[in-house]
Amino acid sequence: MSTPEPYGAWPSPIDARLTAAHDGRPEFVTHVGDDLWWTAPRPGEGGRRTLVRRRPDGAEESALPAPWNVRTRVVEYGGLAWAGAPGPDGPLIVFAHFDDQRLYAYEPDRPGAEPRPLTPVSAVGGGLRWADPVVHAAQGEVWCVLEEFTGEGPGDVRRVPAAVPLDGSAAENRQAVRELDTGRHRFVTGPKLSPDGQRAVWIAWDHPRMPWDGTELKMAEVTARGPFTGVRTLIGGPEESVAQAEWASDGSLIAATDRSGWWNLHRVDPATGEAKPLCPREEEFGGPLWRVGQRWFAPMENGLVAVVHGRGSNRLGILDPDAGEICDAAGPWNDWAPSLDVRGSRVTGIAAGPCSGYEIVELDTVTGRARAVAERHTDVVDPAYLPHPEERVFTGPGGREIHATVYQPRHPDRHGPEGELPPYVVSVHGGPTGRSAAVLDLGVAYLTSRGIGVVEVNHGGSTGYGRAYRNRLREQWGVVDVEDCAAVAEALAAEGSADPQRLAVRGGSAGGWTAAASIAQTDVYACATVIYPVLDLAGWATGETHDLESHYLESLIGPLAEVPERYTERSPAEHADRITAPFLLLQGLDDVICPPAQSRRLLERIAGRGVPHAYLTFEGEGHGFRRADTMVRAAEAELALYAEVFGFTADVPELEFQH
Missing domain, CATH: 2.40.10 (Thrombin, subunit H)
Incomplete structure (x- = not known):
């Protein structure tokens, strides 16, 4: 029999340490010979990623012990950091090690073998970085993206397709790396070799575009020693996003392009660039190229x-x-x-x-x-404690559609007191060109099993719903996202699903921006959890972030030189006087995407104004928390915020608020 108990105070077997232990996911799965390989998170080992090998009999092993960390920092968000090829003595694995960003070669089946470096270290700026590798054993090379810093600033950087010799001759000699193109574009993916070995294709784009705005599919002829020749653009442009291209075994070329308004597959003629749709649908067959090496x-x-x-x-x-x-x-x-x-x-x-x-x-x-x-x-807990996601479409300003997933509070033995409505947390994804998926998330269950509802809002600008939906955020960041989240929260309250007095908003990165902007612009929320956020648009646009997103605001807000007032008007850091709701601010001290300076600036301007707030920082954490202890502290602090503001008792340490 179910027992009534205040929402938020329900006893739950899902604690913060359990959610941290199951945070992260496997990535970049590939066969090497008969074995299956992938990278997997190890939050309990300092947040490193290891390579896992599964043999045909099902036996699994971690192929690289600590401290090896298979992760690249190319464009800071990283991407595909390893590749493999079968060899006479077992697999040859090439991977990027996070600590020094060098490429290493490793032959795990050779007795006594250790990873050996293939690339040098550079002391200039962010150094040399590598991503999206493909091993060409017959040529004795690994082809990949080279990201090379030429100075100390985040924008002092170049990227080119490159070939690294497998014999280790470039380990101490930068000149031994063969550049396959001249660096004519700011951003590139790794080149793909045609089955006949004569041609290569890759994707490129330039500031101020982001890859979901416009990219170009490049093609060139392959040479034995020097750079590619005859480089040309097949398809793409400022308003066409090519997300992926692959050669088929018959030598034909297939690409995912959104020229129809949706990322659909097309067969592209390598000679003329003519692109014929293979399965035209109002569906996505691609996505935002945040990380180099993604494959849809x-x-x-x-x-x-x-x-x-x-x-x-x-x-x-x-x-x-x-x-x-x-x-x-x-x-x-x-x-x-x-x-x-x-x-x-x-x-x-x-x-x-x-x-x-x-x-x-x-x-x-x-x-x-x-x-x-x-x-x-x-199942690490009884599934009766897990929420059931409900994908819904809400109505926003002007009648526009808003996609969201609702997770109602769920517990096998508790329900709320009669006449009481549950508190709800509006959760905003990062990006803002991203999407929240309606899948099991113990971080969500951590709240819903205690009696706190969660709704994940895929506001205008999110991916998965076509280019028109994605483009809603053009010059409207801080407007459409804030309005859409508020509309969903208010709709849940109006239909009697949520307590209108106990609504919270939370998010990380771009979601942290929306959370902060929401409490600065609206009175919908009783509190907010703001995680490694963008807070000051002018600072972010003038050197406080990394190269990939350094011009992003030109499409999200507008050119700074033309509309400087928007940068001031929409920045939460410029309007600390408007913030009255309590908030929790979480920040990694090594974050180069949304640096701590932005958080400190907001705190300086809100100090002494009587707004309860807590600021927690984490040494060694960047953009996205990876260490188990960090994730535990962050989850417990967030629950403590809701307990204090919503008025229930929680089994976590209390927050120490500043005012």
Whole structure:
């Protein structure tokens, strides 16, 4: 029998340490020979990422012990940090090590083998960094993206496709790295070699565009020793985003481009650039290229194409490009990561569902059977404590649609007192060009199992709903996102699902911006949790962030020289006098994307104004918390904020507020 108890105070088996232990997901799964490899998080080991190897008999092992950390800092958000190829003595693995950003080669089956460096260290600025590698063993090279800092500023940097010799001759000699292009573009992905070895393609773009605004698919002829020749643009431009391109085994070229308003697959003629849609739908077959090396589709040897596709939620399907038809894989997964690998008739990916975290799933396209083969989800608590996501569409200003996922409080033995409505937390994703997926998240369950509802808002500007929805945020950041979140919160209150007096907003990075802007611009929320946020637009636009996003505000806000008043009007740091709601501010001290200076600036301006607030900083943490102790402290502090403001008792340390 269920017992009434105040919302927020329900006893829960999901504590902060449990959520931290299950934070993160496997990434970048690939076969090397008969073995399956991927990277996996280790929050209890300082937040490093290790390489995991699964042999054909199912045995798994961590292939790299601590302190090896397989992670690249290219464009700061990183991306694909490793590659492998079968060799006569077992696999050859090439990976980027986070601590020094060098590329290393490793042959784990050789007795006594240790990783050996392939690239040098540079003391200039952020040094030399590498991403999106592909091993070309026959040529004795690994092709990748080279990011090279030329000075101390975040914008003193160049990026080129490059070839690194596998013999180690470049380990102490930068000149031994073969640059494959001249650096004509600010941003590039790793080059893909055609099956005949004659041509290569890659994606490039330049400031002020972001990759979901406009990119170019480049093609060139391959030479044996020097740079590529005959470099040209096949498709793309300022208002066309090419998210991925791949060669099929027959030598044809397939690309995901949003020229129709949706990222759809097209077959591109390498000679003329003519692009023919393979399966035109108002669905996405690609996504925002935040991280170099993401893969939403993968051509198969039989001419079919494995695709991640959908509108909002996505699924794995097999596309027949001649018929334009898709057969979707059955199973409980409704979000597939942009990480697909094909081997014969089998497709491997990383997927999660409403009742399961991200696991490695294999689809046998002959039998149609899909099954989790590694990182399998196991219920660490009784599923009765887990919320059921409800994907909904709300109505915003002007009648516009707002996509959101609602997680109602859920507990097998507790319910709220009669006449009491639950508090709700409006959760905002980062990006802001991102999306929250309706999948199991113990961070959400940490709140809902205690009687606090959560709604994740995919506001205008989010991906997964076409280019028009994405473009709603152009010059409207701090307006559309704030309005959409408020509209969803108020709708939940109006329908009787949420207590209008106990609404909170929370988010990290761009979501932290929206959370801070929301309490500066509206009176909807009783409190806010603001995590490694953007707070001062003028500072962020003039050297306080990294190169990738240094011109992002030109599309999100408008050119600073033309509309400087917007930068002032929308910045929470400029309007500390408008903030009256209590807030918690969490900041990594090594964050170069949203640096601590922005947080300190807000705190200086709010000091002495009587607004309760707490500021927690974390040594060794950057943009996105990775260490278990950090995540535990952050989760408990957030719950303590809600307990103090919403008026319930929680089993976490109390926050020490400043005023």
